[in-house]
Amino acid sequence: MLELLPAPDVAHLLESSPPQSRSELWELIDDQSEGDVLQELSDEIQSQFLRTMDAEEVAAAAAGMDVDDVADMLQQLSEPVLQEVLDSMTLQDRTRVEQILNYADDTAGGLMNTDAITVRPPHTMDVVLRYLRRHSEIPEMTDNLIVVNRADEFIGLLPLSTLLVSDPHATVREMMVTDVEAIPAAMHDSEVASLFERHDLVSAPVIDQHGKLLGRITIDDVVDVIREDADHSLMSMAGLDEDEDTFAPVMATTPRRAIWLGINLLTAFLASGVINMFQDTLEKVVALAVLMPIVASMGGVAGTQTLTVIVRGLALGQIGHSNRNWLIVREVTVGLINGILWSLVVAVAASLWFQDPLIGLIIAAAMVINLLMAALAGTIIPLTLKRFKIDPALAGSVVLTTVTDVTGFLSFLGLATIFYA
Amino acid sequence: MLELLPAPDVAHLLESSPPQSRSELWELIDDQSEGDVLQELSDEIQSQFLRTMDAEEVAAAAAGMDVDDVADMLQQLSEPVLQEVLDSMTLQDRTRVEQILNYADDTAGGLMNTDAITVRPPHTMDVVLRYLRRHSEIPEMTDNLIVVNRADEFIGLLPLSTLLVSDPHATVREMMVTDVEAIPAAMHDSEVASLFERHDLVSAPVIDQHGKLLGRITIDDVVDVIREDADHSLMSMAGLDEDEDTFAPVMATTPRRAIWLGINLLTAFLASGVINMFQDTLEKVVALAVLMPIVASMGGVAGTQTLTVIVRGLALGQIGHSNRNWLIVREVTVGLINGILWSLVVAVAASLWFQDPLIGLIIAAAMVINLLMAALAGTIIPLTLKRFKIDPALAGSVVLTTVTDVTGFLSFLGLATIFYA
Structure with a gap:
């Protein structure tokens, strides 16, 4: 029955279970789904399970996860285990994760993903459409392609909705939106959340201090920040932590x-x-x-x-x-x-x-x-x-x-x- | 200076102002922007300004707003003013708004918008792309086209990302996703919020009890529900309302x-x-x-x-x-x-x-x-x-x-x- 449930529902079930049934349920989850379920769990409960896994298992679970979620997860491991997990990853994955690990958990850099699709100003819509078709899939929550120059510096956004209604011969330069500001990687996550809330964003580009594109933040991760920030006041006023596991032993x-x-x-x-x-x-x-x-x-x-x-x-x-x-x-x-x-x-x-x-x-x-x-x-x-x-x-x-x-x-x-x- | 600020920032400024500066600021906003700003305000503050406007002004402000926000706003008016505003709207707008007004504010029906783009199963990707290109713009937060049959009943979703990477000759029927459930219009808004949170949705279709497509809900409105629900516990425990205006007189x-x-x-x-x-x-x-x-x-x-x-x-x-x-x-x-x-x-x-x-x-x-x-x-x-x-x-x-x-x-x-x- 557990196998038929989507990972987020399994995670909710785990979060709603007292310790003993929680461990029993976790045992029932097959190895392939562990990563999907892990990334949906709150930090405190995630680290409970991480403590029972060895480096190899963690690396296997990380394989199917978003890079920002992997980084979040790894931050809960001890330094030697963290190194072991990093060592067992492919070079590409490792580089991406390490880039995010450079930023604190509660900054834009710690929230971002490195799966942005970039395009360059001189290309036409037609070229962009053909370029996209070469992808087997487009990352979830992609509402904009990010326009960068040769130096990989952020210039603007090309919304998919613009791409779809534009003349195929128009260039990215003509159609891109430039009155948007990218998010600096050091911005605090609650500031990121209020930007997303006020401007109804689905995703936003993240840049370093030189304007170079680092990745993008998506609304699903921001929703978690909003939920945590709002819970924070409630729980703190009773001297509790917002991560407090309802079913902590x-x-x-x-x-x-x-x-x-x-x-x-x-x-x-x-x-x-x-x-x-x-x-x-x-x-x-x-x-x-x-x-x-x-x-x-x-x-x-x-x-x-x-x-x-x-x-x-x-x-x-x-x-x-x-x-x-x-x-x-x-x-x-x-x-x-x-x-x-x-x-x-x-x-x-x-x-x-x-x-x-x-x-x-x-x-x-x-x-x-x-x-x-x-x-x-x-x-x-x-x-x-x-x-x-x-x-x-x-x-x-x-x-x-x-x-x-x-x-x-x-x-x-x-x-x-x-x-x- | 106020004219240069985007509407959400103006709304934040209004919400952060004591009563007197709030009225002065409101006077400075030109008539065209009033609607944009109004829809970003919290209910309590929105209704303060609504009380100072006549039916004609409300109708003018409503012209540029999303249908669900118009419905929310109208629910705060007295019955005679509400009727007057509805009478002064175009027949199409009026029908849309009345459809949403049928549902309580805190249900999926009250949250939805009627701006979904629908496609039918037999069409090819190429036809869909050409159909989209006939639109001058695609509604914001459109990550999926909604697939319906002749009776306008919900069948499935065609993600824009699938559309972009698929063979132009493939049909909607081949490419659509059918293992998604539409949201019944009567579902409570906090349940809608937890569906969006768990499944990382950007938008979701809303259906009536016969499976007929009514509209769609987008994440920006869901984020507001999440914020309100989370604030609710904090404020209620001190005997306050989550809509409480920080700067209420x-x-x-x-x-x-x-x-x-x-x-x-x-x-x-x-x-x-x-x-x-x-x-x-x-x-x-x-x-x-x-x-x-x-x-x-x-x-x-x-x-x-x-x-x-x-x-x-x-x-x-x-x-x-x-x-x-x-x-x-x-x-x-x-x-x-x-x-x-x-x-x-x-x-x-x-x-x-x-x-x-x-x-x-x-x-x-x-x-x-x-x-x-x-x-x-x-x-x-x-x-x-x-x-x-x-x-x-x-x-x-x-x-x-x-x-x-x-x-x-x-x-x-x-x-x-x-x-x-």
């Missing part, structure tokens, strides 16, 4: 989660330290202990909302110098309005509950303070982290809840100490 | 955030109610008030990690009947191990801090209980919500923190009451 998952819990424990002790300063007040008015989590919790939720909006805005490249101040003012205003609104509700509820208008006033004031702080922290923390090139989604959520917890307890218990002392 | 943002804060306030009062049951114990041992937020906070973080993994797994279609129990067991095991690990640390820290080994034991036990509950709640809540077709990302995070707060306070203060009474 206990022993792989536990340490990663443990670290995040440990960091949170530290910040929780910090908040407890703040409460500890107010032991005398708490002993006098035990209602304060009952109500204090409300102030901290509202601040945490308001701050997380702000943080999420800013983290997404940063990921989409929407936030810069010109608009950050507007955002801070907007968030503080929203925090103030919602602070006043809900603190009125809380004030009435708390006053009635404990038959004490003073406690209502105190919790209302503390909540307004904490919601204002949440708005400030929710904007300024990610913007500052981003400036220092620290991941705002990952570090932001720890720092933020620390700030809102501390502010919440400090303002509520501090005000109470002043008024009840 | 205060008056638009405040009410949406307020609702989420109000729901959180209710659940926070629930947790306070639990603490209130233990007033006597708190009065006796004030250290309990100092430490109790730690138990609740650790449960909240552990639960959010589990919830995030499950929400993403559900969004990727990885979780079903066969593997849900494995996941629950895995999460509970991870919770148990991390619970024991960190409760040991907490036990020592709390015992030393308050010079009281009993309080260390109590907090350790409460933390293990709460981390186990967090693991259970973090898996079972989203799986149950999903079964009842409630958004697991949106509802999950409220329900989860309520569970971990209540369990945290109840177990910690409950155990303390037993041991200190």
Whole structure:
């Protein structure tokens, strides 16, 4: 049954399987299909299987894969195994893979493939059509032929759709599109993704710093980048990795989660330290202990909302110098309005509950303070982290809840100490 | 300067602008480019501008847009304006748009375009090439011609790449690919997205329930679906909408955030109610008030990690009947191990801090209980919500923190009451 399924579906099945059935399924896949399936798997799961294969098997699996996927795969191997696999490849394949390995995984160079079909300006459409017919097949996702000069420098694109509707005697020079820019190999992959998204590209040429054509990037690889970037914010805000295997075994998952819990424990002790300063007040008015989590919790939720909006805005490249101040003012205003609104509700509820208008006033004031702080922290923390090139989604959520917890307890218990002392 | 920028970049600039500069920029865009820019904007921002335009202006803007984008745009108009716009369109455009309007926005039918080029099986490659040459241009993202029979029913695809390398005398019937399935118009858009992602498609045909060809879906529209779906989980977990405009004015943002804060306030009062049951114990041992937020906070973080993994797994279609129990067991095991690990640390820290080994034991036990509950709640809540077709990302995070707060306070203060009474 497995043999009838296309490789991407087999890969999805593997990714949706707990460890034991995953190994069993993998055993059932025949050697020829291994490469096809491997290149569809996410990095973490791919490396699980790679660890069980020897260099020869890896080389065999690599034979049928796209060059960029081979390069991605090889980057997960240890240096000696990597060398062994490279040695067992044909010279042509090896040269291509090594060219991509020169670029980091998360750059245009690491995403590119070397299967572009190039043509030269003086040729006519007719010559190009005959040249194509000599190929037994054209690489997938070829929507453009790439026009280069004698020095292999990028000049422009000849869309297949233009080729098909043009006069056979027209030359490439007359029909090519030149108002397109090639992608520099060093460009970061999320920038590549936003170029593809904004300009609805299917493929785009990649050049080195001298303008020489290196290869092309295709939308299927870009879609993976978009998916990973979008997942990154979600997973990071919970201290997880976007590559996290949903079905990772206990022993792989536990340490990663443990670290995040440990960091949170530290910040929780910090908040407890703040409460500890107010032991005398708490002993006098035990209602304060009952109500204090409300102030901290509202601040945490308001701050997380702000943080999420800013983290997404940063990921989409929407936030810069010109608009950050507007955002801070907007968030503080929203925090103030919602602070006043809900603190009125809380004030009435708390006053009635404990038959004490003073406690209502105190919790209302503390909540307004904490919601204002949440708005400030929710904007300024990610913007500052981003400036220092620290991941705002990952570090932001720890720092933020620390700030809102501390502010919440400090303002509520501090005000109470002043008024009840 | 604005006139020199391509429409997608103008749209990005608009999306990155606070309200006032956004309106000013919009005024600067000439009437001809309005349609191009409009179709690149996200729904929420698009509808802001639509509200300022009359039916005639909307119809003019729609003239240059893709049919699926026109349909998307029109769905945001009120019924009378919609009718007015449709009336002012040419009969051909109107028929096309109305066909798409028949399908919900989030289905294959709502995503499709009607610009597919169709060919019939008996024709030769040469005839097809001559037929194409009669077009002045071929629609963007055309990687396949669609093969239909006389009744316009979908039969297969003729890739342009096959057309280009085939013998001119071969027929479409000989060269077409038939092991592809067309997409039913009623298919949900996230299912369409995962088909495109898994099978690296650039375009795919859409058929009605009788197999008749309706149009085609292209990867550029699918990329938008992927981006929205991925953003959905992130934004929903903070009670926000994935369409949320980063630069929405205060008056638009405040009410949406307020609702989420109000729901959180209710659940926070629930947790306070639990603490209130233990007033006597708190009065006796004030250290309990100092430490109790730690138990609740650790449960909240552990639960959010589990919830995030499950929400993403559900969004990727990885979780079903066969593997849900494995996941629950895995999460509970991870919770148990991390619970024991960190409760040991907490036990020592709390015992030393308050010079009281009993309080260390109590907090350790409460933390293990709460981390186990967090693991259970973090898996079972989203799986149950999903079964009842409630958004697991949106509802999950409220329900989860309520569970971990209540369990945290109840177990910690409950155990303390037993041991200190």
